[in-house]
Amino acid sequence: MSRTNMQEQAEGYVPLKWNVLLMRRNPMKGYVAAFCAVISVVLGVVLLGHWIFGVLGLWFFLTATIEYFYPITYTISQEGAQARCLWHWQQIKWQTVRRIYVGNEGVKLSSLENPSRLEAYRGVYLRFNNNREQVLGTIERWRPENAVMG
Numbered sequence: 001m002s003r004t005n006m007q008e009q010a011e012g013y014v015p016l017k018w019n020v021l022l023m024r025r026n027p028m029k030g031y032v033a034a035f036c037a038v039i040s041v042v043l044g045v046v047l048l049g050h051w052i053f054g055v056l057g058l059w060f061f062l063t064a065t066i067e068y069f070y071p072i073t074y075t076i077s078q079e080g081a082q083a084r085c086l087w088h089w090q091q092i093k094w095q096t097v098r099r100i101y102v103g104n105e106g107v108k109l110s111s112l113e114n115p116s117r118l119e120a121y122r123g124v125y126l127r128f129n130n131n132r133e134q135v136l137g138t139i140e141r142w143r144p145e146n147a148v149m150g
Helices: 003-010 027-048 051-069 117-121 132-142
Strands: 016-020 072-076 080-085 088-093 099-102 106-110 124-127
Touching: 016 132, 027 051, 072 124, 072 132, 080 124, 088 124, 106 132
Parallel strands: none
Antiparallel strands: 016 072, 072 080, 080 088, 099 106, 106 124
């Protein structure tokens, strides 16, 4: 058991962890995405003349859309927050959180002090799964004092 886990257990704190599968929220998009995956294979084979290009097309498509087909695991702990989906992983430590944006579908923890176009590429977005109050309460418990709710 790591030192961090022992500290959390000693304090009576257990990290908040939940999963979200985006395909369950809108299955019709899943059918469209599956159709597009098939089209990418066919186009790769037909236009470029070899089956390997079809496989590459499928690989690139699945790499870009994996968060839709595979569950995303979110964790909020004493150290920070993270979102993990197969080979895609985002993490932010509490000491680097500067802004917190709360929306209807989730909450964004950002490391930028001011709103910017770079916002989409910084921080971690935590989607709710019928646990909005629990997520916001846990964030409130661990967020830094200088983090602005925006």
